[in-house]
Amino acid sequence: MATGQASLPPLDVTRAPEGGEVGAVQSGWRLALREFMSNRLAVVGVAILLFFVVVCFLGPLFYHGNTLQANLIDAHDPPGAGHPVGTDVNGIDILGQLMKGGQASLEIGFFAAFVAITIGALVGAVAGLAGGIADTVLMRITDVFLSIPFLFVVLILAVRYGASVLSLSLVIGGFSWQVPARLIRGEVLTIKERDFVLAARTAGSGSWRLIGRHLLPNAFGVMIVNVTFQVADAILIVSYVGFLGFGLHYPNIDWGDMLSDGTGYLTDGYWWLIWPVLTCIVLTVMSLNFIGDALRDSLDVRLRRR
Amino acid sequence: MTAYLLRRLGTSIIVLIGISIFVYLLLHAIYPSPARAVLGLRANNAQIAAWNQENGFSRPVIEQYLSYMNGLLHGNLGYSYANNQTVGSLFAERLARSIYLSGISLLLAIIIALPLGIFQAAKRNSLGDNVLTSAAFILYSMPVFALGLILIQVFAISFPLFNFEASQSTSIWTVIGDWHSMLLPVLTLTLITVALYSRYMRSSSMDVLAQDYIKVARAKGLPERLVLMRHLVRNASLPMITLIGLSLPFLLAGNLITEYLFNYQGLGLLFYDSLGKEDYPVLLAYTLIGAVFVVLGNFIADIALTVADPRIRLA
Numbered sequence: 001m002a003t004g005q006a007s008l009p010p011l012d013v014t015r016a017p018e019g020g021e022v023g024a025v026q027s028g029w030r031l032a033l034r035e036f037m038s039n040r041l042a043v044v045g046v047a048i049l050l051f052f053v054v055v056c057f058l059g060p061l062f063y064h065g066n067t068l069q070a071n072l073i074d075a076h077d078p079p080g081a082g083h084p085v086g087t088d089v090n091g092i093d094i095l096g097q098l099m100k101g102g103q104a105s106l107e108i109g110f111f112a113a114f115v116a117i118t119i120g121a122l123v124g125a126v127a128g129l130a131g132g133i134a135d136t137v138l139m140r141i142t143d144v145f146l147s148i149p150f151l152f153v154v155l156i157l158a159v160r161y162g163a164s165v166l167s168l169s170l171v172i173g174g175f176s177w178q179v180p181a182r183l184i185r186g187e188v189l190t191i192k193e194r195d196f197v198l199a200a201r202t203a204g205s206g207s208w209r210l211i212g213r214h215l216l217p218n219a220f221g222v223m224i225v226n227v228t229f230q231v232a233d234a235i236l237i238v239s240y241v242g243f244l245g246f247g248l249h250y251p252n253i254d255w256g257d258m259l260s261d262g263t264g265y266l267t268d269g270y271w272w273l274i275w276p277v278l279t280c281i282v283l284t285v286m287s288l289n290f291i292g293d294a295l296r297d298s299l300d301v302r303l304r305r306r
Numbered sequence: 307m308t309a310y311l312l313r314r315l316g317t318s319i320i321v322l323i324g325i326s327i328f329v330y331l332l333l334h335a336i337y338p339s340p341a342r343a344v345l346g347l348r349a350n351n352a353q354i355a356a357w358n359q360e361n362g363f364s365r366p367v368i369e370q371y372l373s374y375m376n377g378l379l380h381g382n383l384g385y386s387y388a389n390n391q392t393v394g395s396l397f398a399e400r401l402a403r404s405i406y407l408s409g410i411s412l413l414l415a416i417i418i419a420l421p422l423g424i425f426q427a428a429k430r431n432s433l434g435d436n437v438l439t440s441a442a443f444i445l446y447s448m449p450v451f452a453l454g455l456i457l458i459q460v461f462a463i464s465f466p467l468f469n470f471e472a473s474q475s476t477s478i479w480t481v482i483g484d485w486h487s488m489l490l491p492v493l494t495l496t497l498i499t500v501a502l503y504s505r506y507m508r509s510s511s512m513d514v515l516a517q518d519y520i521k522v523a524r525a526k527g528l529p530e531r532l533v534l535m536r537h538l539v540r541n542a543s544l545p546m547i548t549l550i551g552l553s554l555p556f557l558l559a560g561n562l563i564t565e566y567l568f569n570y571q572g573l574g575l576l577f578y579d580s581l582g583k584e585d586y587p588v589l590l591a592y593t594l595i596g597a598v599f600v601v602l603g604n605f606i607a608d609i610a611l612t613v614a615d616p617r618i619r620l621a
Contacts, residue, residue, distance in 0.1 A: 144324035149596035156589055159581050160336045236449055243451050244566060244578060263455065267463060278452050286447035
């Protein structure tokens with residue numbers, strides 16, 4: 001990104017190369033935060049994401065749209081008094097739906113990413129640390145999962161077992177841990193050669209303690225970047241599932257569901273059934289991509305984008 | 307190089323076997339037998355057991371898996387009870403249409419994205435580069451259907467220039483000739499792919515531009531155009547080989563979302579229909595073949611890369 005290119009602001013770190021006086025050296029995380037905040041797109045991304053989280057989760061406390069009862073007198077009302085974003089075919093308030101659907105989409109996005117990063121971290125750390133045959137087997141399994149067209153499997157499972165926030169998160173997370181597993185394995189391979197790991201080993205740390213206390217915390221940068229993209233991808237996948245008509249069931253709803261309902265009226269001019277929810281999906285995914293890119297720029301120097 | 311390719315082939319085969327076991331077991335676990343769908347809701351347990359016995363669905367899973375794989379390797383993809391047709395013939399009916407849609411979009415995307423990425427890298431941080439990068443970023447964050455819906459709204463409804471439904475003809479030649487209906491689906495897929503490819507092309511061009519041989523080429527007085535044409539294009543296009551390999555599955559498995567949105571009778575829509583009908587033989591074959599093409603695409607890309615790039619060949 002062009003703005004990712006922007007040069008770093010001068011750091012007020014007085015570092016003496018050899019001996020000499022060393023001033024307040026800032027921690028790596030501080031530096032990362034500083035670079036992150038200097039990225040305008042990242043700040044915009046955080047703002048957009050916060051906006052959606054606040055509106056979707058706190059909005060319903062203040063705005064009570066009818067999202068449950070059919071009210072045919074108010075069907076297909078355009079945006080106006082009482083219904084800021086209009087109503088759908090059953091007279092259900094779109095703004096209320098957007099908040100409710102946003103909750104579901106964001107919950108699935110974050111939870112699926114959590115599941116994916118947990119499995120990925122375990123597989124990657126174990127494979128990287130163990131090496132040898134365990135590494136080979138785990139990585140071939142990762143290859144297998146990486147090659148399975150994951151949207152198809154999610155759809156098959158969603159149709160068969162019904163879609164709920166929990167099931168979709170588990171399925172999406174359960175099939176998207178491969179990339180984090182590979183990334184974390186790569187990290188672990190380099191970290192485990194470092195002296196502090198040797199020191200910890202010498203001090204008697206077992207493998208699990210090593211993974212939990214030393215390897216994963218040091219791979220945290222890679223993990224947090226990946227989680228951001230995982231959330232974006234999961235929200236996209238959920239919207240695909242919903243768009244194809246296999247999403248959450250009434251009274252629950254997600255953004256993809258709403259879109260699926262709305263596209264039926266594309267030619268009728270009921271624009272408020274389509275474009276608001278589409279904007280929500282695109283903006284949320286875009287904000288997460290902004291944040292992920294900026295995090296990568298600030299945390300992971302090797303993957304620095306141009 | 308031969309050793310590398312052989313090792314690569316070995317890994318691919320192991321992965322393929324792993325995929326087939328996993329996908330088969332998964333689908334078998336959630337849908338052991340199509341007996342209920344075939345015999346109807348009124349069939350009793352004895353009838354179902356008899357049907358299972360007769361059609362081999364009561365054998366141990368391993369045996370069923372082996373006989374399915376045996377059939378698969380002999381070109382028998384199974385039988386769709388919902389359509390009363392072999393899965394192979396169902397696929398054959400639609401294969402050409404999916405290949406056409408995905409193939410033409412892929413081709414257009416390469417033709418557009420290559421020069422676009424090079425242009426952006428050569429004029430980095432110019433106004434044109436920034437506009438294109440932003441556009442690519444927005445497109446990249448869009449679900450495919452979002453772009454499709456916008457194109458439909460603008461070019462089929464607000465300004466009714468094109469059809470919002472893809473060609474419904476069963477003849478591939480009619481479909482190819484009917485650009486009035488095919489333009490929007492092709493455009494949707496092309497734009498999404500261009501967004502992805504041009505991002506990679508821009509960054510790989512920029513890597514190449516920083517190389518010493520580009521400096522040498524410039525230092526010996528070669529015009530910038532020739533530097534780009536002779537030295538940049540071929541080197542910067544290498545990562546594209548991998549990307550195109552990754553796109554191979556879409557080429558053959560069709561594109562679910564685009565085909566659904568434009569009601570295009572390709573393989574993707576077949577998968578969608580089969581989902582609704584719980585037609586598991588089709589879903590199984592489709593998922594398996596999709597996975598096979600992912601592996602195949604990666605493998606072909608690796609071979610192509612080895613052939614194209616002596617640095618890999620000799621390493």
